[in-house]
Structures are given as C-alpha cells and as structure tokens.
Amino acid sequence: MVARTTHTVSEAIARQVVRGENARTFGDLLTATVLFRETMSPQLRVQGLLRGAHETGTLVADSQAGGLTRGLVQRRAEHERIEVGEGSFLQMMRTMHDGSVNRGIVHVPVGGDVSAAMMEYMQTSEQIVTMLAVSTQFDDEGNVCGAGGYLVQLLPEVGRGPLMVMTERLEDFRNIDRQLKEDFSPVRLRDELLYGMPFTHLDETPVRFECWCSESRLIAALATLDRAEIKSMIDDGAPLEIVCDYCGKDYRIHPSSLRGLLQKS
Ligand SMILES: [Zn+2]
Structure with missing residues (x-):
C-alpha cells in the first residue's frame, strides 16, 4: 500500500498552525494513520494518538471511511517541541460498527519516529510483520511539498524466497525522504518496492482533508x-x-x- 497525502497533510498542518519538527511529526502521523486504516479497517474510523514524552503534548490523526482525514495538535506551549522517542507512545483506536472502540498502545522505540512506532505497533498489537515508512517534506518557505508513505505486510504465505528478497529490499526503503522530495509519484514508489515481483494492482482510494464537525x-x-x-x-x-x-x-x-x-x- 502506497499513499500520497501531500494535500491532506498540508491542509491539516495549516489548520493547526504548527511548524518545524512538530509539523513533520504531525504529517507523518497523519500518513501512518491513513495507511493503517486503509490496510487494517478501511471501513472504520481510525484515530492515531502520539503522546509526547514528558507531557510535551499530543498529536491526533483522525481518518474515516472514504478518506476523510483531520488532525489535532495539543501542546503545552505554542512553540514547544513535542518529544517523540523514549517516553512517548503511540495509541491506535478503531471505532467498530457497534460504536465500541478497540485500542492498542505501544511505546515509541528509543531513537524512533512515527514509522518505527507504527511498525512496533503492527508487530505487537496485530502480530503482523510490517515494513512502513512515512515522510513529510517541506520547501524553503516551510510549506509541505511532499507527504506520503508505504506499508508492506510480510505474510508467511508468500514463501521464504520472496520473503527474504523483500525483507532485504525494504532495508533500502527505511527512509523515503528522497522519494518525497522529488516530484513524488506513489506509482513509481510502488514499482520500486515491488521491482521484479509479480503483483496485482488492487484499488485506488481517495484521501483528503475534511472535518466532519457539525x-x-x-x-x-x-x-x-x-x-x-x-x-x-x-x-x-x-x-x-x-x-x-x-x-x-x-x-x-x-x-x-x-x-x-x-x-x-
Ligand atoms: Zn471541524
């Protein structure tokens, strides 16, 4: 699964008036939450919460069926950096069809970022080996020029050979800042990720910033x-x-x- 979230992230950042590292982390969380929802429960509302260490603040990404996505930045002080890494955690919440909420929580690995936290989450809460990388890139004026990411689940059914090839290849894609900086094409990223492997293009779904308040x-x-x-x-x-x-x-x-x-x- 590959996602381009440039406009969604850009708009959410503008509405929350957030800049610098907080904007980057917020953008990454929005993309990771969209990827998670599309993979695990496309028909449900999914919220991703990143709680910063030392009560520096909380980032919320909120995405629902149809791709409507919004977010919230809660800071103790306007300019304070929300600390991600040791002492911070990622919580994922899914609103089930009966209205109940399914939650899981993991610590962000030491030295980790949103990508590392989401991989940890998939591993411990969903027991699925997952490779994921998200990135948010800014131009010289501080505006979002590219946001997106990918999520690949390594299911044992594919067999050992392809699994090893894929695991090795994904090592080269732990960081996708380069792909996001240049004119980002999700199709090209997918083709690079799956180069030489047979695959079926399943579907394309929209994602956009939209709030459903009323x-x-x-x-x-x-x-x-x-x-x-x-x-x-x-x-x-x-x-x-x-x-x-x-x-x-x-x-x-x-x-x-x-x-x-x-x-x-
Ligand atoms: Zn609203």
Whole structure:
C-alpha cells in the first residue's frame, strides 16, 4: 500500500498552525494513520494518538471511511517541541460498527519516529510483520511539498524466497525522504518496492482533508457536561460560541438547542 497525502497533510498542518519538527511529526502521523486504516479497517474510523514524552503534548490523526482525514495538535506551549522517542507512545483506536472502540498502545522505540512506532505497533498489537515508512517534506518557505508513505505486510504465505528478497529490499526503503522530495509519484514508489515481483494492482482510494464537525455533533459533545451546567446555559440565554478544534470553524449555538440534552438523560 502506497499513499500520497501531500494535500491532506498540508491542509491539516495549516489548520493547526504548527511548524518545524512538530509539523513533520504531525504529517507523518497523519500518513501512518491513513495507511493503517486503509490496510487494517478501511471501513472504520481510525484515530492515531502520539503522546509526547514528558507531557510535551499530543498529536491526533483522525481518518474515516472514504478518506476523510483531520488532525489535532495539543501542546503545552505554542512553540514547544513535542518529544517523540523514549517516553512517548503511540495509541491506535478503531471505532467498530457497534460504536465500541478497540485500542492498542505501544511505546515509541528509543531513537524512533512515527514509522518505527507504527511498525512496533503492527508487530505487537496485530502480530503482523510490517515494513512502513512515512515522510513529510517541506520547501524553503516551510510549506509541505511532499507527504506520503508505504506499508508492506510480510505474510508467511508468500514463501521464504520472496520473503527474504523483500525483507532485504525494504532495508533500502527505511527512509523515503528522497522519494518525497522529488516530484513524488506513489506509482513509481510502488514499482520500486515491488521491482521484479509479480503483483496485482488492487484499488485506488481517495484521501483528503475534511472535518466532519457539525452543530449537532458539537451539541452531542456537550452531553458530557452535567445537567446543572447545561441548565444554567439554557437559562442564561446567551449564544454559545464554539470553535472546532480540528478545522477552526466557528459555531454560534443557541442555547435552546441544548434542551434535547436534558430530555434524553
Ligand atoms: Zn471541524
């Protein structure tokens, strides 16, 4: 599986107003989460959370069926670097069809990055030997000029010969910064990865930045507040101004719309 996520990553970075190393790690997490979802559960919503060491912050990638993808950067301080590596961990969450959430968590390997963390995750939580590399490249002005990655699962059924060839070859693709810097073509990367091997092109799926926030979703989220608090907002009568953390969209919600929350509970 190969993905080009340049526009998705670029837009998510712009909405979160994040730069430098944090932007790079955030971009990598978005791509890795898209690859994970497309491989493991294309029909489900998948969230990838990278918790920085020493409580430096959390990065969230959120992707659902159809390729809609958004993200969130939570930092303690605006310019602080979210530390990845020792002491940080990666959590993957899948929302199942019945609404339950399936989670798994791994420590980011020492000296590791998002690619290393996701490989560790696949190995320990899914018991599948996986090679994965993601990369986010920036131009001189700090804008994303290329983002993407690949994920290859080494299933024992292919037999020892091809498995060894593939394992050796993937060593050369542990880092794909070069491929991403130049005019990135997912097809070319796939052809390089699978050179000399018979393969079948299965499918192509879209991926794009899009937030699925809405007034009714925001109201539903307010249901976690306690009844007294909701009641006082309704009595107060002032419109609630809420900004979506993912996309920055502004909402003005009339408190009368909250009445339904009191009836349900
Ligand atoms: Zn939104």
